[in-house]
Amino acid sequence: MIFYKDPIISIFAFSVKKIDNMNFKSTLFILNFMLITQFVLSQSEVVLEEKSTIPDYLFGKYQRTDLQQGEFSRFFFNEYTSYYPKKEITDLLRNKIYSYSITIILGTWCGDSKEQVPKFFKILDELDYNTNYIEIICVDRKKTAGIDISKLNVERVPTFIFFMEGIEKGRITETPSLTLEEDIYNILHN
Numbered sequence: 001m002i003f004y005k006d007p008i009i010s011i012f013a014f015s016v017k018k019i020d021n022m023n024f025k026s027t028l029f030i031l032n033f034m035l036i037t038q039f040v041l042s043q044s045e046v047v048l049e050e051k052s053t054i055p056d057y058l059f060g061k062y063q064r065t066d067l068q069q070g071e072f073s074r075f076f077f078n079e080y081t082s083y084y085p086k087k088e089i090t091d092l093l094r095n096k097i098y099s100y101s102i103t104i105i106l107g108t109w110c111g112d113s114k115e116q117v118p119k120f121f122k123i124l125d126e127l128d129y130n131t132n133y134i135e136i137i138c139v140d141r142k143k144t145a146g147i148d149i150s151k152l153n154v155e156r157v158p159t160f161i162f163f164m165e166g167i168e169k170g171r172i173t174e175t176p177s178l179t180l181e182e183d184i185y186n187i188l189h190n
Helices: 007-021 024-043 070-082 087-093 111-126 180-188
Strands: 060-062 101-106 134-138 159-164 167-173
Touching: 070 111, 087 111, 087 180, 101 111, 111 180, 159 180, 167 180
Parallel strands: 101 134
Antiparallel strands: 060 134, 101 159, 159 167
């Protein structure tokens, strides 16, 4: 028997010599099996992935800087840099927003959170809002965060909740009705 570099070809060559001893249907079955196996093996790649030390999604209380690291950061920077809030609206927010504290509930796995949260921070940065007054809570798909958030009544993410002196004055849920800055304006001026 001749041995080839490819073990499948070696088996094929050996099988062809044994055709005399087998019936025709069995031979066709074996040949088809070997060809399909060879094709599948030639198409597959061995991919070794490096394990990440950053979790797939964040869970619990975090700071803004945590959203700017890991997988979420890719979306954060893309959305942040490409968003241009309406200046005529942000100018109207400048004096009113400083009286409010803000809670953001988001899912780093959520498409709407990946889109809206960076835009929200862009607006706040343009207003020179002190982001130390922002509470950021990351939830899983069941809207749990490892801490009790039941009093916030979160149904969808992201949810931006505006408080004045501990009392909720309004919220933006999932996506804005108009634009983020216009929805913020409507909350602050009611």
